[in-house]
Amino acid sequence: MDKLFLLDAYALIYRAYYAFIRTPRINSKGLNTSAILGFCNTLNEIINKEHPTHIGVAFDHGKTFRHEAFPEYKAQREETPEDIKLSVPIIKELLAAFNIPIFQCDGFEADDVIGTLATKAGAMGIETYMLTPDKDYGQLVTENVFIYRPRHGGGYDIIGAGQIEEKYGIKSPAQVIDLLALMGDKADNFPGCPGVGEKTAVKLINDFNSVEELISRSEEVKGKLREKIEAAADDIRMSKFLATIRTDVPIELNLDSLRLVEPDKEKLSSLFAELEFKTLADKFLNKGEKKQKTDNIQLSLFEEFPTSGKDESENSILASLKNSPHDYKLVDTQEKLTELYDFLRTKEILSLDTETTSTSAVDAELVGLSFSVEENKAFYVPIPSNREDALKILSFLKPLYENPATLKVGQNIKYDYEVLMNYGIRLQGRMFDTMLAHYIIQPELRHNMDYMAEVYLKYQTIHIEELIGPKGKGQKSMRDLDPSEVYEYAAEDADITLRLKNVLEPKLKEIGGEHLFWDIEMPLVPVLADMEMNGVCLDTKALADTAKVFNERMSTLEARIYEQAGEQFNISSPKQVGDILFGKMQIMDKPKKTKTGQYVTNEEVLQSLRSKAPIIDDILAYRGLKKLLGTYVEALPKLVNKRTGRIHTSFNQAVTATGRLSSSDPNLQNIPVRDDDGKEIRKCFIPEPGCLFFSADYSQIELRIMAHLSEDQNMMEAFRSGHDIHTATAAKIYHEELADVTPAQRKKAKQANFGIIYGITTFGLAQRMGIDNKEARQLIDDYFRTFPKVGEYMETAKRMARAKGYAETLFKRRRYLQDINSKNATVRGFAERNAINAPIQGSEADIIKVAMIRIHKRFADEGIRSKMILQVHDELNFSVYPEEKEQVEKIVREEMEKAYILNVPLVADAGWGSNWLEAH
Known part of the structure; x- marks a missing residue:
């Protein structure tokens, strides 16, 4: 049976764009691909889930008959975000590559185009679905025509005539037009009848069937409602005209052109590569393709070969590997291992990777080790499952890993660091993590090796699924495969990592990110590794x-x-x-x-x-x-x-755009602390047996950073005098003596302090504090009179971000703000708030990282057995042996308070207890 899907392009594009507004998808060329990615994901979902036989996409096109009839139509809408304007031509190019027809008609909206095509198709008995979040389409629903509406949070609702009638309580979907005519539409800016909401509109339409009948029989309506209807009669008629989706657009329904056919794979592949949509390319272009494994190859260790060493008639795993000159060797004898060791021990740079049985480093067993010291050349050493035999190989290679003179290069090297700890090895010397380097260079992009290889090296890596199969019952583990099947995949990782290091290192220098990388992010790796492996x-x-x-x-x-x-x-x-x-x-x-x-x-x-x-x-x-x-x-x-x-959380360095650490499996950063029930959870985190729980956190660090950045004399004086900042703020705002500030005044000042420095709106502050807009506005005005340079700093931060395209922390960590110059106020406002937030939150993150590194070093240097076990935003937690109590507190306070010299003191509050709650 034929099944037609008609997509409302702009409705879906806007929906996709704003879905990613907090975490926009920006590719390496600086293009915001959020709308394109979201649109393509929707297309993929429809094609694979619903299997339409026919599909078409409708676009708005210029001014319409509605604008001519009613110039105020949609006049209040903000200008289309620039990123959407740039995305639309690309989406049209993609649709052309998909061989999916585009429909647009001068003088009409996409609604009218879809209305016309859907009505014609429905009349022919074709099952037709209008893919749109727009409620106005309800008027078009008939026996064969349905709305296919995206749900908030995922999934879709199929809405037929019965659902429309039940939802609104009306007799037929066509009456949706009359409801809209009475209610008006703020989004489209047409008036309706003032004072008539949905409930009243439904009753009137059920009583009179249509607005024309209602207007002609208005004398039957009682009281003020009658006056409203009669006064607004012309507006109601105009609103019905504007709300009516036309079904007579001069456009033909050609089912042959709408039939879903195979895409132009070459063109689609080129577009996806340009957009850096690797996952989508796999979904659309590699369906059902069989991946073949590498053949068994026996070669001497240093025998050269130009390609993969296989006959051209035998397909290797991926064309990129097959067609790229490379020299990957399997090291599977003691003789080869000795030869490899002698070769590697003289090198200044060692790229390394591990193949394991688990993504959890705590439980992972080694399956193999990879090394590379020269681009396009790499080695793979299989590790036996017998631990005794495995330890012999690791013991032999240990000097390579622990050579302090060798730069170790890895992708997410913290994982390799931890896995090697399980075998008695601690990586020594400087380390270069390609994931972290890219995180500093482009914090909001993806940092996985496959993505970076495609973007920076124009190289497509082997996927692990091609070896072990897709997730599910039949999936193998790396241990199940013969080393001859694995070695090219594993060796490629070490090679690609080295090649990425050579590309990313100069880029770090270009953006001035070397200090951040070498002195903060990389030294933090062993600190986090110890915390993760120790657990809580x-x-x-x-x-x-x-x-x-x-x-x-x-x-x-x-x-x-x-x-x-x-x-x-x-x-x-x-x-x-x-x-x-x-x-x-x-x-x-x-x-x-x-x-x-x-x-x-x-x-x-x-x-x-x-x-x-x-x-x-x-x-x-x-x-x-x-x-x-x-x-x-x-x-x-x-x-x-x-x-x-114990619980072993993972601390993630390359996730948040601000530089803050996050944690996962489990996420311990989000344990609630404000209410008593949430605090009960913290009570369950305890120190090691025989130890005490010690917690230290920065006192109001965000406000101290704001005082430093703004150099506001009143704010700096409040901190320097040692007064409670919220009480001091309240005293200045309400013109009270410090001793006379009430708890209610302090609470309001506290909410103002933390809300206003992050650019909260009058409405937002009113909602948060439970006050009216007028009082909130007055509070904000008083705040900026009290701290005038805070307001100046905020404007300066936005101005600098507009000029540079990014905001940066005290340590020169960048947060790129693609939309800072957008003409769309909503989009621009979000970027402006980030221009203010990023330097504060990012500086806070950098400062506590510095403190963690220095505390970790002091513990090692001074022979402290106590351990740092948790980091939560501005708080550090420790399991402490009682005999080390005074020494640990001294070290922690000193290093936290000296991590960065601000214009105001950095203060660390500390507490002790038998669990996290007591200590905090």
């Missing part, structure tokens, strides 16, 4: 007790919620919560709805309604407990390593 002790009994208490409280809350609601329902279901609160209990007149018609019941909405009914507080408390249970209380014990009895 967890009191599982305390967590079990907490789980019991939380579950009992949830049961009590559940019973109370059911009693207040008058029925049982799924408290975890946003839909059912909305139906109870707004449908049944009607706790507010005009509740927010999603585009699919579901009531919005997120935390922000419920927090704003807390005064309306006690059930709100209970639902929020229930949700909070359930989240803590699922995310931490019940999840953490499952992550305890069976061998070590």
